[in-house]
């Protein structure tokens with residue numbers, strides 16, 4: 001990531017919120033062992049990434065508003081010829097001064113000697129406890145060291161505050177640069193959904209669709225997924241966070257694919273549900289049309305001045321009405337909504353904030369009221385119906401899971417669907433799948 005002004009602006013903004021005599025300390029994520037000496041691919045902590053754009057492990061960001069030697073301090077790994085031959089390049093102290101707009105940089109191995117000095121005479125420390133417990137303890141150790149120096153006229157900080165609230169408020173409103181990154185993640189992921197939809201055939205394994213998705217994403221620069229893909233055929237689609245993805249896809253079943261690529265740290269989050277054999281059955285069609293209508297209605301409720309729960313309320317109404325029409329719920333719509341009877345079929349909410357984290361940060365309620373939507377926010381809209389092995393309904397309706405999920409930006413006048421290019425109407429899906437299957441037959445004949 002390289003957009004220095006953007007990161008400088010973010011740090012300035014947060015330092016204004018922190019005020020004088022304060023210090024903020026943000027370690028990046030730790031590297032995680034996968035097995036023995038193999039590590040999981042490294043992914044920085046999102047708050048750290050938001051303020052630095054720096055993608056190396058073993059780094060700690062320190063912000064000290066008004067510090068004369070520089071407000072932006074980064075502890076990071078030193079350059080090391082031998083380590084770099086084995087494990088890859090490091091920016092080192094000079095590198096981060098040059099490329100990341102850092103004012104002052106120290107080797108991470110010197111943090112025990114240097115950080116207590118930076119904490120001296122500060123009133124407030126902005127730090128989020130409980131994420132990295134090892135680091136929590138080290139910080140307490142540094143503060144305690146200072147407390148022993150009171151007779152030398154040095155004071156230790158007395159107030160500990162989480163940086164989360166002001167930082168998460170900033171992250172909730174996406175800049176033009178962030179929207180550009182999110183559009184890229186969304187565009188590549190739509191293309192990947194199209195690819196897997198076109199390649200779907202009866203008797204494939206779920207993981208083979210996942211492979212098509214990952215191939216397309218990675219090929220176009222989404223080096224990782226924003227979350228583990230969910231590829232559930234038939235009854236597996238009713239398991240909301242199914243990730244085994246190892247079953248055969250059967251003729252006559254639907255398959256639900258919830259998968260999103262990550263681009264430069266920014267997530268996309270898309271779900272499409274389609275028939276394995278390319279043609280919806282009458283029951284699948286009936287349920288799918290309800291979910292699609294609910295999704296359109298929910299998307300319509302995304303505009304500045306609307307509130308967080310308005311899309312969910314719209315989706316619940318249409319899903320409940322549709323289930324009554326099909327005889328899957330019985331009773332009056334108002335009472336069924338009040339009693340939350342729809343939860344037997346639709347047990348999750350209609351979306352979440354989206355950004356550097358797939359379930360992104362930001363409050364959903366303010367002073368006990370649903371948050372008002374404002375331009376710059378990005379939400380997902382993802383209603384669904386999951387009939388499961390429900391013995392109260394006729395057999396033909398059972399074990400069908402459908403979710404349709406798009407990423408939607410609140411604009412100044414309404415909304416923009418970032419993921420519109422992934423097919424979702426029945427006509428679009430059936431046309432794409434029949435085209436690809438005809439093409440495949442033609443190739444086989446030749």
Ligand code: GLY
Nearest residue numbers: 227258269358382
């Ligand atoms: N993919 C996770 C979600 O849709 O919330």
Ligand code: MN
Nearest residue numbers: 269380382405
């Ligand atoms: Mn989602």
Ligand code: MN
Nearest residue numbers: 258269270405
């Ligand atoms: Mn999703």
